[in-house]
Amino acid sequence: MSAGDADESHGLSDFGYKESLDRSIGKFASFAAGVSYISILTGTFQLFWFGFGTAGPAYLWSWPMVFVGQLCVALCFMELAAKYPVAGSVYNWAKRLGSQIVGWSAGWLMFTASVVTLSAVVLALQLNLPRLWSGFQFYGSADNTTDAAVNAVILGAIMIAFTTTINAWSVKLMALINSVGVFVELIAAVLIAIILACNITRGPQVFLSTNGYGAGESGGYLGAFLVASLASGYVMYGFDTASSLGEETVEPRRTAPKAILRAILASFVIGGAILVFAIMAAPNLDDPQLGESSGSLQYIVESVMWGPMGDIFLVAIVVAVTVCSLAVHTAAIRLMFAMARDNALPFGEKLARVHPIRQTPVIPSLVIGIVAVLILVININQPNIFTVLTSIAIIMIYLAYLLVTGPMLVKRFRGEWPPKDLAPGGYFTMGRWGIVINIAAVVWGVGMSLNLAWPREAVYGTPWYNTWGAFVYIGIIFGAGFIWYLVKGRRHIGVLASHSSASVADRIGGGL
Secondary structure, eight states, rough: HHHHHHHHHHHHHHHBBBOOOOOBOOHHHHHHHHHHHHHHHHHHHHHHHHHHHHHHHGGHHHHHHHHHHHHHHHHHHHHHHHHOOOSHHHHHHHHHSSSSHHHHHHHHHHHHHHHHHHHHHHHHGEEEHHEEEEOGSSSTTTTTTHHHHHHHHHHHHHHOOOHHHHHHHHHHHHHHHHHHHHHHHHHHHHHHHHHHHHHHHGGGGGGOOOTTTTTSSSHHHHHHHHHTTHHHHSSSTTTTTTHGGGGGBBSSHHHHHHHHHHHHHHHHHHHHHHHHHHHOSSSSSSSSGGTTTTHHHHHHHHSSSSSTTHHHHHOOOOOOOOHHHHHHHHHHHHHHHHHTTTTTTTTHHHTTTOOOOOOOHHHHHHHHHHHHHHHHOOOOOOOOOOHHHHHHHHHHHHHHHHHHHHHHHHHHHTTSSOOTTHHHHHHOOOGGGHHHHHHHHHHHHHHHHHHHHHHHHHHHHHHHHEEEEEHHHHHHHHHHHHHIIIIIIIHHOOOGGGHHHHHHHHHHHHHH
């Protein structure tokens, strides 16, 4: 076995799995997977209105705050990716660092959050397509919030059908579309930042004042700022996707950690530049459209760009939403596949089946697509559908991340982490800074989870079950899965024989 082959199969053998997926993803495609899940243009354009409308220009300070916190998490994940580049990364990492129940809980939260995230991301098409051409408003009027919500579901369902088809058909095709889309997105994002910078009308002092936001509200500006931080928190997560595709990546132990770091750094720098220069270039900061979903960052771009340039960049945003949807769907599939081959989900044997020719998990692709559309349909008459779905998904992902960084910190205190082979092998490790960064990652995860889950009408709306949506909906989602785990799952979880490396060894031994 060559050194490269040993590197590729290392993580799988530790978990007792045999190789069954198509290992064809290169360095850029791995980086593109992380970037497209984070999606600079999707995230910044989708929730700018919420952040700005809640806390004004100074909400931008939440951008570096979220970056520092998530960077600590990303650095922890980079160590794990260097040791265990395995499908369903968060699930398998939590299982190895903690226990069966910890791993299952992290996997269930991350998986269901990914499905909800897919439903939320595709809704961004409504913010862009009708602006490009009125014919994309298939239902009612874009000016009516309920009609817009219905049309968003229609557009979203079409997009999910596309991502389902691509993911079921070919890993190589998915990676190609994703890589091309990310390349377009990065070029467009840089150009948007440059053009906005060339049209600034005010200085950076605008970020040093509350501008009257938060006055008369409970908690003052701090309260408004904490609510607005959701807009930044929504963007910088999902970087673990690069490692979740580790079983399909060439030399994953070296490639995945670098892809994670590059993805979060690129998102912070380019996304931050767009947001800062957009506020400095906005013709009128008092324009109410800046704080409305119908206006938002798209409105600034259209106001600043000349001629058809605004429409060209809106097309780039649609491309970004497309590859983001594709990446989120891909990550959810890997999580479902990873849990299914451990028999940690109902119908595990069927869900873990890989197409013998295409080497893709076809059934998970279809199931996730159908469930994501159903989530949209159930909420079809809810104008605040996007904010609620987004908030719930983010909290579940933060909780899943905590179920990795928390047990990892415990192992550090016990002297059981990092693994001894990382540094000598030239793989990524944080060295002596590991425990400090790990503590920061845990503190950050707890604090941000509490902030996001806090019952606020400004975020979740009304009635009460929406206001308390973080507890109600997440409680229902986690509770439903946990009941299955207690009644049946915990007694049957274990690597399926069809995916076990031990069964392969037995067959080879028998042949000899």
